[in-house]
Amino acid sequence: MTSTLETQPAAASRAAGSARQVRVAIIGSGFAGLGMAIALRRRGETDFVVLERADDVGGTWRDNTYPGAACDVQSNLYSFSFAPNPDWGRSYSEQPEIQAYLQRVARRFGVREHCVFGADVVAARWHDTARRWEVRTTAGTFLARVLISAAGALADPTYPDIPGLDTFDGTVMHSARWDASHDLIGERVAVIGTGASAIQVVPAIQPVVESVTVYQRTPAWVVPRTDHPVKPWMRRLYRFVPGLQKGIRGALYLFREFLVIGMAKRRRFLKPVQKLAQAHLHRQVRDPKLRAALTPDYTIGCKRILISNDYFPAVAAPNAELVTAGIAEVRPHSIVTTDGVERPTDTIVLATGFHVTDLPIAEKIRGRGGRSLAEVWADGMVTNRSAAVAGFPNLFLLVGPNVGVGHTSMVYMIESQVAYVDDALRTMEAEGLEVLETTPEAQDVYRQLIAEKSKGTVWLAGGCASWYLDEHGHNTTLWPDFTFRFRKLTKKLDRENYVGIPASTTGEEVAA
Amino acid sequence: MTATVQRRVAAVRTPDGAQLHAVVDGVDDAPVTLVLAHGWTLAQAAWDDVADLLTPAVAEGELRLIRYDQRGHGRSTWGEAEISMDQLGEDLGTLLDQLVPTGPVVLGGHSMGGMTIMCLAAARPELFGDRVRGVVLVSTSAGDLTSDPRSAAGRMATLKPAVLNAALAGAVVVEKLRALLPPTHPRHRKMVRDLLYGADATEEMVLAGAEIMHASTVRSFVSFMPALDEHDKRENLSALTSAPVEILVGDSDKLTPRRHSRQLAEALPDAQLYEVERTGHMLPQERPRLVADAIERLLADATRDEAAA
Numbered sequence: 001m002t003s004t005l006e007t008q009p010a011a012a013s014r015a016a017g018s019a020r021q022v023r024v025a026i027i028g029s030g031f032a033g034l035g036m037a038i039a040l041r042r043r044g045e046t047d048f049v050v051l052e053r054a055d056d057v058g059g060t061w062r063d064n065t066y067p068g069a070a071c072d073v074q075s076n077l078y079s080f081s082f083a084p085n086p087d088w089g090r091s092y093s094e095q096p097e098i099q100a101y102l103q104r105v106a107r108r109f110g111v112r113e114h115c116v117f118g119a120d121v122v123a124a125r126w127h128d129t130a131r132r133w134e135v136r137t138t139a140g141t142f143l144a145r146v147l148i149s150a151a152g153a154l155a156d157p158t159y160p161d162i163p164g165l166d167t168f169d170g171t172v173m174h175s176a177r178w179d180a181s182h183d184l185i186g187e188r189v190a191v192i193g194t195g196a197s198a199i200q201v202v203p204a205i206q207p208v209v210e211s212v213t214v215y216q217r218t219p220a221w222v223v224p225r226t227d228h229p230v231k232p233w234m235r236r237l238y239r240f241v242p243g244l245q246k247g248i249r250g251a252l253y254l255f256r257e258f259l260v261i262g263m264a265k266r267r268r269f270l271k272p273v274q275k276l277a278q279a280h281l282h283r284q285v286r287d288p289k290l291r292a293a294l295t296p297d298y299t300i301g302c303k304r305i306l307i308s309n310d311y312f313p314a315v316a317a318p319n320a321e322l323v324t325a326g327i328a329e330v331r332p333h334s335i336v337t338t339d340g341v342e343r344p345t346d347t348i349v350l351a352t353g354f355h356v357t358d359l360p361i362a363e364k365i366r367g368r369g370g371r372s373l374a375e376v377w378a379d380g381m382v383t384n385r386s387a388a389v390a391g392f393p394n395l396f397l398l399v400g401p402n403v404g405v406g407h408t409s410m411v412y413m414i415e416s417q418v419a420y421v422d423d424a425l426r427t428m429e430a431e432g433l434e435v436l437e438t439t440p441e442a443q444d445v446y447r448q449l450i451a452e453k454s455k456g457t458v459w460l461a462g463g464c465a466s467w468y469l470d471e472h473g474h475n476t477t478l479w480p481d482f483t484f485r486f487r488k489l490t491k492k493l494d495r496e497n498y499v500g501i502p503a504s505t506t507g508e509e510v511a512a
Numbered sequence: 513m514t515a516t517v518q519r520r521v522a523a524v525r526t527p528d529g530a531q532l533h534a535v536v537d538g539v540d541d542a543p544v545t546l547v548l549a550h551g552w553t554l555a556q557a558a559w560d561d562v563a564d565l566l567t568p569a570v571a572e573g574e575l576r577l578i579r580y581d582q583r584g585h586g587r588s589t590w591g592e593a594e595i596s597m598d599q600l601g602e603d604l605g606t607l608l609d610q611l612v613p614t615g616p617v618v619l620g621g622h623s624m625g626g627m628t629i630m631c632l633a634a635a636r637p638e639l640f641g642d643r644v645r646g647v648v649l650v651s652t653s654a655g656d657l658t659s660d661p662r663s664a665a666g667r668m669a670t671l672k673p674a675v676l677n678a679a680l681a682g683a684v685v686v687e688k689l690r691a692l693l694p695p696t697h698p699r700h701r702k703m704v705r706d707l708l709y710g711a712d713a714t715e716e717m718v719l720a721g722a723e724i725m726h727a728s729t730v731r732s733f734v735s736f737m738p739a740l741d742e743h744d745k746r747e748n749l750s751a752l753t754s755a756p757v758e759i760l761v762g763d764s765d766k767l768t769p770r771r772h773s774r775q776l777a778e779a780l781p782d783a784q785l786y787e788v789e790r791t792g793h794m795l796p797q798e799r800p801r802l803v804a805d806a807i808e809r810l811l812a813d814a815t816r817d818e819a820a821a
Contacts, residue, residue, distance in 0.1 A: 188520065211521045287586065288695075288723040289557065318533035318587050319523035334518075340571075342516040 018141055024048035024425070025135050025144035027121050027361065030059020031411055032150035032398035034102060035080060035418045037111035043422075049144075050111065051137055053120035057106045060154045061098045066178040066197065066349075068204030069095035070227075072307050076245055077252040077409040080105060084245045086238035092227040116140075121151075125366045126393060131434045131501070133394065145434070148421060150398040151361040153477065154354045160192060164330040168348060175201055175351040186210050187346040190335055192327070194220055198351035199306050203314035205349075211319045213343055215327055215335070218464065219293065221277040221300040225307040259407040260482050263301045264457045274300040284312035293324050302462025304406045356477055357381070357470040359400070367392035381476040384438040384446050384497055385490055387420055393437035396421040402450050403486070404468065404477040412483055420490035427493050428500070435501035442497035453480040515571035524607045530583045530591025532607060537563070538576035543815045544645070545576040545612045546807060549604060551623030551651075552736050553728040555586030558622060558721070561800035566807065575811060580607060582628065584732045595735045597743040600624070601631025608639070616814045618646040620807060622796050623768060624736070626652025627743050633751035641754030646810030650760045650803060651795045653772035654779065655744030664707055664766040668737065676734045683730040690730075695722035710764045710791035710798055717797050749779045756813055757783035758806040762791030762798065 024040060026033050029052040037050050056062055071078050075088040075098070083105050089097055106112045119139035124147055126133055133147040157174040159165075165172065173179050175197040189209045191198055194216045206212050238245045262269035277300055285291045294312065296303075315322045325337035336342045362373035362381075368391050376382075376391060381401035383389050388396060398421065403413045428436050454460055454475040459468050470476045479486050518539050524532040535556065538545075546566070548559045556579035569575040581588040582600055593599050608617065621629040626649040633640055633647075640647075657665045679686050693700045696719070704722040705713065757780050761773035770787055777785040786806070788799055796803050 211523070213521070286727040286729070287555070287557075288727055316587055317523070318531040318581075318589060319521060320587075321521045321535075336516055340516045341519045343519055 019134070019143045020049070020140065021132075021143045022047055022049050023144070024146045024148060025133065025142050026050045026148045026150055027124075027135075028052065028059055028150040028152055028155070028398075029057040029106070029115055030061065030150065030152050030155075030399075031080075031102070032152060032414045032417070033057075033059065033148075034106055034111060035411075035414050036148055036150055036398060036421065037114055038080075038082075038105070038109040039418045039422045040425075041109055041111055041114075043426075045425075046114075048114055049119075049142060050115040051119040051121060051135065051139075051142070052115050052117050053138070055117045056103070057112065057115060058099045058102045059152055060176075061095055061102060063155075064095060064176050064178075064197070065180065066175040066201045066204075068200035068202075069175075069197075070200060071095075071098060072196065073256075073409045074252050076249045077256070078411055080411060081249075081415060083108070084238075084249070086235050086245060088230055088235075090227055090229050092225065121361070121364055123364050123366065125370070126368055126395070128368055131394075146394045146396070146425060146428075147365070148396045148398060149361055149365065149400070151359065152399045153356045153359065153404060156355045156360045157350070158353050158355055159350060160352050162192075162327050162330055165348075167332055168330050168345075169332040170345060171347045173347070173349060175349060176354070182347070184209050184347060188344055189213070189347045189349060190215060190343070190345045191349045191351055193351035193353065194218070195351060195353055196304060196306055197353070199308045199311040201349060201351060202320075203308070203310035206314040206317050206320055209319070211321070212314075212317075213321045213323055213335075213345070214315055215323050215337075216293070217326070218298075218303070219296045220303060220306045221274065221296050222280060222306045222308050222311055223273065223277050224280050225309045227309070253408065253412065256408040257482055257484070259301070263407065263459070264453065264480050264482075267299060267456075267458055267461070270300050270458060273305070277305075281312060285316050287316065290316055290322060293322055296464075298464035299458050299462035301406070301458040302464035303466040303468075353467055356404075356467045365392065365395065367395065380470055380472055380474050382443045382447050384442040385420065385494065386446075386479075386486075387417060387490070388424075388438035388498070390438050390440045390443055393435045396424065401476050403479055405479055405483060406468075408483055413479065413486060416483075416487040416490050419487075420493065423491075423493040424498075427495060431500060432502050432504070433500035434503045436498050437500075438498050442494070445497075450475065450480060454478075517567060517571050522611060524580070524603075524610050526583070526591055526593075526603055526606050528591040528593040529589075530593070530603070531589045532580050532583060532603060533587035534578055534580035534607060534611060536576065536578050536611060537567075538570040539573050540576070542570075542573055542576035544574075544616045544618060544811055545578060546618045546620060546811065547578045547580070547604070547608065547612070549580070549600075549619070549621040549625030549628045550582060550585070551625050552740060553585070553725050553733055554622075554721075555581050555724050555727065557586075557724050558794075559620075559796060562620075562796050562803045562807070565800055565804035569808075569811075574815075576612075578607070578611060582624070584735060585728060590731075596739045597624070597627045597745075598631045598635065599739075600628040601633075601635050604628050604632045605636050605639070608643070615643075616645045617643055618648070618807065618810045618814055619644055620648040620650070620803070621652060622650045623652050623793065624740065626650060627654075627740070627745070630654060630745040630749060630752070631743075634745055634748040637751030637754070640751040644755050645814035647752060647755055647757045648760070648803065648806050648810060649757060649773075649776060651762060651765055651768050651773075651793050652776070653743075653768045654746045654749060654776055656746065656775075657743065657768070657772075658741050660769070660771075663769055665740075665768070676737060679730055680734045686730045690726065695719055695726045700726075707766060708793045710762050710788075712790045713792065713794070713798050717794070721794050721797055746775065746779065749776070752780055753782065756810055758810060759783050759785045760788060760795055760799075760803060760806060761786070762788050762793060762795050764791060765793045765795075767793045 075093040119137035122136045124135045133144045135142040157176045192215045325339040328338045365373045386403045522534045550558045660666045705718045761770045
């Protein structure tokens with residue numbers, strides 16, 4: 001203990017000086033961070049901060065401003081259950097509307113004043129003696145009893161490792177870091193990637209650019225998008241008929257949950273979905289070669305199912321080209337593929353996704369003994385109920401491992417997690433605990449559960465490599481079952497899987 | 513990866529609002545440009561075998577190669593103008609103005625693509641000789657396509673016009689019927705082979721051609737048929753005497769039998785006529801080497817003149 005006591009004065013002086021003491025620090029102000037903050041506010045908790053690296057709330061929906069950015073889930077479902085919006089302009093909203101919704105919700109529930117903007121977390125370290133998290137950010141240091149990481153999975157863009165990309169003379173931009181001031185009109189644009197971002201950005205820019213070349217590694221299954229404007233009378237109905245929007249939300253939820261049967265239970269139920277996607281491609285693309293290049297060789301659902309009515313027409317447009325040869329190198333004014341074709345290029349759009357299985361925030365959070373989450377997770381991300389990690393007391397994760405969903409609204413999962421974490425906080429309060437930490441045993445059980453549920457699912461057995469799987473081929477990102485089962489699992493804190501230390505003691509642990 | 517081929521796609525916008533999908537291979541300062549025009553219900557892919565043979569020259573920087581989809585075909589859109597062969601000639605002119613504003617050009621046309629070139633020559637004769645330094649006309653005709661009732665074209669002509677209009681009106685139904693017998697079906701390929709290919713054509717050739725045609729729309733079949741029927745440039749070929757012309761035709765061509773190519777050769781006394789044995793209408797696919805050879809002769813002429821000038 002002497003050594004830790006020796007470090008005490010330093011920590012204490014920092015605490016007394018620049019560091020700000022809070023009960024809870026939340027990292028990130030996207031759907032998860034705001035959802036958590038609102039939950040705290042609604043039960044009267046005010047001693048918390050939301051640490052946001054940017055200058056506004058919104059997270060993924062603030063950052064992804066590329067042309068055509070929109071949600072793949074109907075807004076009636078992709079919104080907070082406690083904050084329905086009767087004024088959605090379209091059934092599937094575009095980014096500006098979702099971002100405006102988040103800004104509005106943050107203000108309405110009074111959590112905006114808890115936000116510290118420009119606070120990029122540099123390092124977060126657990127202090128066993130002080131029983132607090134020391135969170136160093138670019139906007140000062142915070143000492144928090146509880147740290148909640150709502151940093152998200154679609155937060156940090158991945159940049160492909162292509163030889164010569166840094167020598168490119170034109171503009172290079174990631175879809176998640178779009179530069180709206182850069183005019184694409186009349187340019188020869190290369191889009192690298194064919195994921196969810198690419199299929200939105202390609203049709204949005206195709207009509208205005210001189211030419212668009214789409215570099216595809218693996219084609220995606222694409223199903224029709226049933227998007228339509230919401231009629232004014234419908235909005236009035238939403239406003240004045242109690243429960244209507246909630247009912248539609250429920251119906252959408254149920255309908256989407258049926259996909260889980262195919263993806264996670266009986267893969268043959270995906271056949272009709274795949275047929276639908278095939279018919280969609282056949283109807284929209286006539287050229288046999290292009291059609292073949294756009295036809296995936298894996299079962300639908302293995303990679304994220306994309307929805308679009310204008311992606312195929314855009315890649316089949318007179319000024320578009322789909323390239324399936326790999327990229328050999330980037331030259332100052334062109335991209336060269338492995339088949340020896342060089343295409344002059346003015347701007348490169350990287351629609352290459354995010355760090356999902358290697359969350360950058362994991363490198364910044366260090367628990368007991370100074371080990372980072374990333375180090376602890378070197379063999380794969382493990383948690384208890386996707387929220388807690390042994391060795392990281394008083395840390396909770398939102399939108400961390402195994403909560404991802406491809407078929408339905410992420411907000412449903414977020415609200416499930418928020419309820420769980422909130423129950424953990426209330427339990428700490430009720431029992432007078434200063435420390436709450438899950439056990440390695442609980443993690444093992446949860447890992448087994450995920451592995452068991454993932455067995456035979458389309459993500460593992462569908463014949464594809466995807467961002468759902470980590471480098472070892474394990475599903476560490478998706479919840480592999482019905483989402484209502486996750487909600488049930490996380491309805492209440494599983495106190496038996498946690499060890500608590502009361503405020504009065506110095507180190508004695510209290511099991512449930 | 514020693515030599516690379518530069519490639520870009522371009523959408524050529526015509527005055528009436530059509531967009532023509534063109535693929536430009538090679539560097540902009542190549543000494544000569546070759547533009548290839550495809551036939552009815554085909555697409556630029558019909559030239560792929562010939563283009564492959566020319567790729568080394570493209571990679572060497574000796575040639576710029578442009579393939580494009582005619583309006584209403586492949587990826588190109590329709591535009592507002594009424595469909596006629598003259599319109600296709602105008603389109604080719606627009607494409608040249610936008611993509612090849614200067615420098616020597618060699619044109620290649622297969623079937624309807626050949627007629628496209630004849631129409632360009634009739635409308636803009638000044639281009640030929642100075643700019644257009646050579647023309648390859650493959651399996652094509654200057655007119656009078658349907659007068660012979662025994663020819664395939666003649667038999668097709670009996671389809672009009674009520675039947676065609678009905679087909680167009682019921683295009684969705686026709687499309688569904690077409691889907692019932694895809695190119696992978698042997699019956700489909702037999703029909704295509706009997707109509708369009710010669711005795712030596714391989715199954716792969718027939719399948720590739722059938723797939724390109726299968727991708728075309730009922731609308732392009734129906735809309736272009738009367739336009740083909742009306743095509744008559746037999747008295748209007750004089751501009752083509754200003755440039756070297758090579759004419760190729762298969763001896764078993766049923767759509768544009770060799771009589772048409774012989775007529776062309778008569779009207780263009782300096783033109784070279786090659787009648788190819790055991791070959792049908794899809795000559796660029798069936799005998800790509802012969803077509804590439806003819807093109808290479810014209811390219812050599814075109815660049816030799818350039819060097820002399």
